Amino acid sequence: MIQKNNDLIINRLVEQIIPVASPRTVIVYNKKFDMDGKMDSFKLCLVGDFPDHRRLLSQIFDIDCELPFDILLYTPEQFDHLKEDTNAFANRIYRKGKILYGR
Secondary structure, rough: OOHHHHHHHHHHHHHHHHHHHHOOOEEEEEEOOOOOOOOOEEEEEOOOOOOOOOHHHHHHHHOOOOOOEEEEOOOOHHHHOOOOOOOHHHHHHHOOOEEEOOO
């Protein structure tokens, strides 16, 4: 039940981000849990063509969410290149994250 609620919280946020950001891909790549197993926060990676990162992040962080979250932005070119580099953080996101939207 807790896992379903966690997924619901994340998916609700993603559903609100999509019309604001028009990302190609959204990946959840980190979830933090407290000692009781309750999710404390999570991190999303958005891949897309975002002309104004600062404005976009401001709009996204204005979205109401039950839990704290962080956002990492990549252009498609950056992510496609870096996901192949085993030393890059994008590679870890690509290998261990879960795609929630897109490809």
